[in-house]
Amino acid sequence: MYTLYIANKNYSSWSLRPWIMMRELELLFEEKLMPFGNGSNWDSFRKFAPAGKVPCLHDGESVMWDSLAIIEYLADRHRGVWPEDAKAKIWARCAAAEMHSGFTNLRSTCPMHVGLRIRLKAISPELQAELDRLNELWCEGLNRFGGPFLAGEKFTAVDAFFAPVVFRIQTYGLSMNTQASAYVKRMLALPTMQQWQTEALREKWREQGHEKAVLAAGDVLEDKRMQP
Numbered sequence: 001m002y003t004l005y006i007a008n009k010n011y012s013s014w015s016l017r018p019w020i021m022m023r024e025l026e027l028l029f030e031e032k033l034m035p036f037g038n039g040s041n042w043d044s045f046r047k048f049a050p051a052g053k054v055p056c057l058h059d060g061e062s063v064m065w066d067s068l069a070i071i072e073y074l075a076d077r078h079r080g081v082w083p084e085d086a087k088a089k090i091w092a093r094c095a096a097a098e099m100h101s102g103f104t105n106l107r108s109t110c111p112m113h114v115g116l117r118i119r120l121k122a123i124s125p126e127l128q129a130e131l132d133r134l135n136e137l138w139c140e141g142l143n144r145f146g147g148p149f150l151a152g153e154k155f156t157a158v159d160a161f162f163a164p165v166v167f168r169i170q171t172y173g174l175s176m177n178t179q180a181s182a183y184v185k186r187m188l189a190l191p192t193m194q195q196w197q198t199e200a201l202r203e204k205w206r207e208q209g210h211e212k213a214v215l216a217a218g219d220v221l222e223d224k225r226m227q228p
Helices: 013-024 067-075 086-101 104-109 125-145 157-172 178-188 191-202 208-217
Strands: 002-006 029-033 056-059 062-065 116-120 218-223
Touching: 002 013, 013 067, 013 157, 013 191, 056 067, 062 067, 067 086, 067 157, 086 125, 086 157, 104 125, 116 157, 116 208, 125 157, 125 178, 157 178, 157 191, 178 191, 208 218
Parallel strands: 002 029
Antiparallel strands: 002 056, 056 062, 116 218
């Protein structure tokens, strides 16, 4: 059976990607949540991940780190990770790779935080350009492949890669166009997304680095987390 190492569901956007993909495929795996410590996690995370980061997947003696590598490993072994249609698969891989290596202003300005609702102090031109690209990309997939997911009828890896962005849109109240907003609502309604959110809100850990990064972005409107 697989073992998936992740970190705090409240903060860890990278962990969400393989976790939700495996849940959607109904794959059996043992979840091991390793909370972020204050400061470096290098020594503690190196015990299970060569790069000292999460997520990390163990399959017997095989160890895969980095969310994209984990997804590709799963795709070699299970149907449904990527779309079956060749054109949809090409588009989905490109869109997932763009998310994996890009949208740096969105990541830095709007750190992952499931529990808070934040009003941003400002939206820079650079962030707005990335939100415009996000609208464009999502609408392209929905229109080309018919929805309700980005590459067609079924949830695939490209949706998994954008799942953390969906939570960011909710947290920071980011304005999206009508079609993209409908996709956000559809994603947030998924039982797997609901499970991740519920478990994130129950976490009692507070890692100061993540908390400070979020508070630097804007004003807190609401804290939905269970109090420690």
